[in-house]
Amino acid sequence: MDKLRSGSAGTHQRTSSPGQGPLAEQHHVEQYPKNLIEQYLRASNKIKKFERAGFFKRFAPSVNDVQADFQRLAYSFEESGIMQYAAMCHVGYAKCESFGGAPQRESEAYVRAARAFLQAHNEFGLLHMRTQHSGFREGALHCYHKAAERVVDGCVFKAAILRELQQLQRQLDRTSSFASPTHQIHDLEMSADLSTQREDYRSALQHYDDIVDNIYERRGALMYTDLLRRVEVLRLLLLVHLNLPPARQSPAHIKLIEHYYSLAQFEASPCPGYNSELVERPGAFLPQQQQYALAEIICAWVERKMCYLKHLLRDFAAEFSSASTAERQLVKLIYADLSTVY
Template identity: 80%
Template sequence: MEQGAGAVSASLEQYLRASSKIKKFERAGFFKRFAPSVGDVQADFQRLAYSFEEAGILQYAAMCHIGYAKCESYGGAPQRESEAYLRAARSFLRAHNETGRLHLRTRHSGFREGALHCYHRAAERAVDGCVFKAAILRELKQLQRQLDSTSSFASPTHQIHDLETSAEASGQRGDYRSALQHYDDIVDNVYERRGARMYGELLRRVEVLRLLLLVHLNLPPARQSPAHIKLIEHYYSLAQFESCSDDDGGASSVERPGAFVPSQQQYALAEIACAWVERKMCDLKHLLRDFATEFGALSGAERQLLRVMHADLARSY
């Protein structure tokens, strides 16, 4: 028994070290030669995932699969990234079902929320129209039917997913004010539930979209919310090489602008914000085009908005 506990403890320490390496890789930015080897970190996550599965600690196995998926994202392999997220979703779901079978008093919706989040990420990264994506959606629909039949369970993931779907629909029909409102609601929803770390990639793309929408809508300060002003100030200050104030009225670090946006993207967005604030519209047009070219992993909604903004500016500048 003690041997097993020691093995689990060692695996947890190894998981934390692997996670630390991922953070170092993310922070490395332009200086990739100083970053840890992604392949080595990926191998660690894969080995640890199987180790946790054998030990029956399925939620940690799921987190290792998520780490593996992040490594695949750096290598530009969306299909393998999708497969890793699917493994994570299944592990979270098994963890949820296991707590139900054991009738644990501490059972909560966190594992099921994790499963939903990972199913959505798996579907998002899978190739459209492929058999694999169809299989993911079948599993996701089955889980959602179970949730719909549970009257006492209101899924935050459902609400967030619905808000993002509504925002994208608003953007497609040109209703950019509604799209901005939906993205604002997503941020409020995630922070209210203290779930920011679970939705890091979502918060990244939502922050990018919110800033771009504020630039595109060209709202005067009187029409901007305090959150909008704070977002613009963060990126404009970054462009001026000014350090942003740490006084956020007690807000945690994950709630500050830029918390989930990689440094390279932040500096590119800072140039866009600066060009807009200073009314350098020709520069803004080129910066938008460069942003779309430089960052290959942008979502469809991000790319569509960048195309619309560039086309609008190209007609006048």
């Protein structure tokens, strides 16, 4: 009995020792946000010291260290659900990128900050439904504008920024920015995706044709290499699926089909790559292996070797695992149609 009493007493003493009891744990939980905020304030002071250092940068804190602090704190605040401080940490991260002369990464950081401010604004609205608070919304607007200023004009990322900004400023769609080529191309791609979902494949093909014409007319092919690659594959697959007679094909369609058919017959060579003189040639942005695979598909389709075409489509889906969702859906659709007959 004495041993039992001594054992229970020892256990009681251990559980109630300083730093391990429930009160200490509660105190730690209460101090958790405060500790993060103090760390944020210290990182912000380092940024101010760096800005004041002027030409004497060697006396200033390391920008990389401060940037790492902001990144770590941003993730911690996000995990804690304190989105307004997460946003401010992203802003601090963006300032560090500005010192390093990296406008693209600076812009991306401002976008993360804007999204965090917007999330804080939405959460505040849910908690305070009878009050008006626009500080977080204004912070999101400011960060979106900063992001748009820092990113390169005409790029796809700037279009994405302005689309998100439009959700906050509806009047923005009346400005010239939203009549930019980038937005027109994006709208065409969204319309093509929507047409595909509605199984209106002719409209989808027309939208993809318009994307190519829009890019080539503006001599902006090298800015949209990945999009042109995707669109070319989708156009070819749509032509196979629609099975349009030559009289219903446009000159661009005929040129595209003839190139890949000639490639399969060894009467043409694959495009060597990003040659500025050949960017408007079919296959300009596709790997040679993918060009040959598509050439075999077109050849089988033109020569009406449908059983062979079915096997080629299956091999294409298996070989090119990086194919987009739209490409895979079209391949699956064509394969299913062929399987009902052949």
